[in-house]
Amino acid sequence: MADKIIRVLLVDDHQVVRRGLRTFLEIQEDIEVVGEASDGAEGVARTEELRPDVVLMDIKMPGTDGIEALRRLRRLDNPAKILIVTSFTEQRTVVPALRAGASGYVYKDVDPDALAGAIRSVHAGHVLLQPEVAGALLAQDDAGSGTGRGSTLTEREREVLGLIADGRSNREIARALVLSEKTVKTHVSNILMKLDLADRTQAALWAVRNGAAG
Numbered sequence: 001m002a003d004k005i006i007r008v009l010l011v012d013d014h015q016v017v018r019r020g021l022r023t024f025l026e027i028q029e030d031i032e033v034v035g036e037a038s039d040g041a042e043g044v045a046r047t048e049e050l051r052p053d054v055v056l057m058d059i060k061m062p063g064t065d066g067i068e069a070l071r072r073l074r075r076l077d078n079p080a081k082i083l084i085v086t087s088f089t090e091q092r093t094v095v096p097a098l099r100a101g102a103s104g105y106v107y108k109d110v111d112p113d114a115l116a117g118a119i120r121s122v123h124a125g126h127v128l129l130q131p132e133v134a135g136a137l138l139a140q141d142d143a144g145s146g147t148g149r150g151s152t153l154t155e156r157e158r159e160v161l162g163l164i165a166d167g168r169s170n171r172e173i174a175r176a177l178v179l180s181e182k183t184v185k186t187h188v189s190n191i192l193m194k195l196d197l198a199d200r201t202q203a204a205l206w207a208v209r210n211g212a213a214g
Contacts, residue, residue: 006123009052010036011043011069012085013061017108021056021085024112031119040069047073052080054123059086059097070100074198081122085110098201104128125169127201152194160187164200165207 008031010018015038022033035050037043040057041064047055055073059066070082084097084105094105103122106115118128153161156177163173170184177184188200197203 004030006031006054006119007034007050007052008032008119009034009043009046009050009055009080011038011040011046011055011061011066012036012058013038014058017058021115025116025119028116031116040064040066040072043069044072044076047078047080048076054081054083054119056085056119057082057102059084059088059093067096067100070097070102074101083118083122083128085115098129101199101201103201125171125200126167127204129201153191157187157191157194160184161191161203161207164188164191165204167204 008025010021010033012018012021018036018038022036025031025033034052035046037046039061043055043057043066044064057066057069064072066084066086073080073082081103082101084094084102085108086094086097086105087108088094097105104118104127106118106128110118121128159177160173163176168176170181170188173179174181174184179187188203191203192198195203195206197206
């Protein structure tokens with residue numbers, strides 16, 4: 001039995017999709033499906049109620065869609081990691097979801113083992129971006145936004161930022177730099193504040209764009 005069970009909420013307006021995801025995920029020793037929701041508004045409410053570790057969120061749903069649900073969860077400062085599960089491959093659909101706070105995305109025809117791996121990855125603090133989508137995010141950024149703010153970072157904060165860009169979780173950063181996780185969290189918060197960024201995804205992209213990646 002795994003030491004840490006990852007609690008997952010399924011948010012999709014198609015019952016057959018939710019059933020298929022639940023059937024597969026329930027055979028994973030380290031993943032537990034704690035609930036389901038059929039639209040974004042219900043997904044937000046269930047996330048607040050159940051406090052899952054990871055939410056599998058569809059984008060296109062009637063009523064409140066996945067992107068608006070992401071924005072509401074960000075305003076609520078909910079700590080759940082959001083993994084988009086979508087059938088849409090267009091950047092114009094995926095990029096807004098990432099900007100709204102998703103930790104990454106997979107397609108609905110993803111290999112089941114790859115889906116489980118993606119859940120474990122975002123739960124560990126990694127950001128899942130396909131190269132073409134990362135490029136689209138960078139291209140949409142204002143060329144000068146935040147560029148001069150890098151000079152305000154301390155040497156240690158630059159080290160932490162480089163490891164964020166490498167996809168490291170706080171725990172992995174703590175091990176690499178021989179720090180406590182609490183100290184790493186403080187550094188991450190300071191980085192986001194100084195660079196005027198919303199989350200780790202934006203921090204990773206800022207590091208790549210400004211040459212701060214490892």
